[in-house]
Amino acid sequence: MNKLLKTAIVGTALLTVPYIAFADETATETTNSVSVTGTYEGTASVDSTTKDLTYTQGLDLVMVGTSPYGSVTVNIDETATVGDLYLDTNLFNFDVRLGKVDSVTGIKVSTSIAGFTVSVHKATGSGGATTVDASTVFGPLSVSGEDILDDDRLLSAGMNIAGIDVNGSYQNTTTGTNTIVGAGLGIQGITVDVAHASIGDASVTKTGDSKHALLGTMTSATNGTSVKGVKASLGDLSAKLVNLNSNNTYTLALSRGIMTYSYEKVSGGDSTFSAGVKVTF
Secondary structure (H helix, E strand, C coil): CHHHHHHHHHHHHHHHHHHHHHCCCCCCHHHCEEEEEEEEEEEEEEECCCCCEEEEEEEEEEEEEEECCEEEEEEEECCCCEEEEEEEEEECCEEEEEEEECCEEEEEEEEEECCEEEEEEEECCCCCCEEEEEEEEECCEEEEEECCCCCCCEEEEEEEECCEEEEEEEEECCCCEEEEEEEEEEECCEEEEEEEEEECCHHHCCCCCCCCHHHCCHHHCCCCEEEEEEEEEECCEEEEEEEECCEEEEEEEEEECCEEEEEEEECCCCEEEEEEEEEEC
């Protein structure tokens, strides 16, 4: 049944794509535009023991060209390497995305069905994977699923209960099960976030700016362990404690304009002082 549903939806997507060629060419050039945005980040750090200075930097450029029929987005990093490159358009009330996103090239078709946002992605190439995602909102509760027709689907939910933001996710792969729960609360200008994760397959756990980022780089966790974290913020000042692989990491950070100054100490290890700059344009 899953294979039948995938085939039907992907078939509909493929049938809609050729109609892009019939776009009306009479539109005036004044309706077209190109925008460029970017973020530069650099961090200078000093190890407390070796006194060595390290500076790392990164650049993320995003260029978007728009026309009456859709938009083309390209992402370029500091090495001039092209990352994401895709076209977004709308055909017969279907949102269609063609191109490469997160290193995977394919066709994605999205629409709304009975209050659910449903999207199907078909990767190109022989044996290219087909994934189906869905999400909806029931009052204060938001629910989403990634690759919902497969056994290792990722299920997420979040809601606000009496001023407390609660969220969580569950994923069961052939390697193990990941269960992550988190909560956030603001009291008199102080924001407190906590999270707890039981890691069975660290290779698929979200990282960086994604959900539960306060837990740190989760892919460095050891399968079969737990990761716990708490972060308190007051204005530009924040303090964070993360327990990862039986080690505690303490971080104190202060933000001032484009600068962030931080001190990090790993239990049983060295401490690091760093100053980072982030410019968005």
